[in-house]
Amino acid sequence: EAQVTQNPRYLITVTGKKLTVTCSQNMNHEYMSWYRQDPGLGLRQIYYSMNVEVTDKGDVPEGYKVSRKEKRNFPLILESPSPNQTSLYFCASSLTWQSNEKLFFGSGTQLSVL
């Protein structure tokens, strides 16, 4: 089954404790992206990757890191989480950068930073 898999589904952590949210897709997609969803703000792009070893900042990259060492994986790293990073996070992928409106989304990761 074609899918984007994120883990964990829920995460509660404390300020400053490094964490990683994993994302994997099995569709051989070139384009991957991370979004955060906050009430009243919709989805905002954090980082994106057009292909392996090619990543770039989205609209709200501060406090986040990503890597794209393999085509299927695109982890999101919070080196020193803060309470304002409490949010619902989505990983998404599409076949190519040019077709990035046909995004396949993961089920989301609800992060709480205390």
Next chain:
Amino acid sequence: GDSVTQMEGPVTLSEEAFLTINCTYTATGYPSLFWYVQYPGEGLQLLLKATKADDKGSNKGFEATYRKETTSFHLEKGSVQVSDSAVYFCALRRDTGRRALTFGSGTRLQVQP
């Protein structure tokens, strides 16, 4: 910068009622416009799109027409079902630069039997 404004929800309707969810946008040039739907506990799915003025996107009984003169892309459905209960997001994408999607804040639709 680019922005998308949607009507606030929740929108509560009875089954078989007519649905309109308003969406207006601000962007330079000629963006592509989209509606996405998010069912409970899931990620967003592309519902329909329109890439130029006067285009009508349609899918699953939903329609939206790209109106450049009013910078709008309102979502409509003639007869909603309980299974349409979800959050609907309007979005735009400029087809230059990094081609990022800009999302509205979402409108929750609740359909009652």
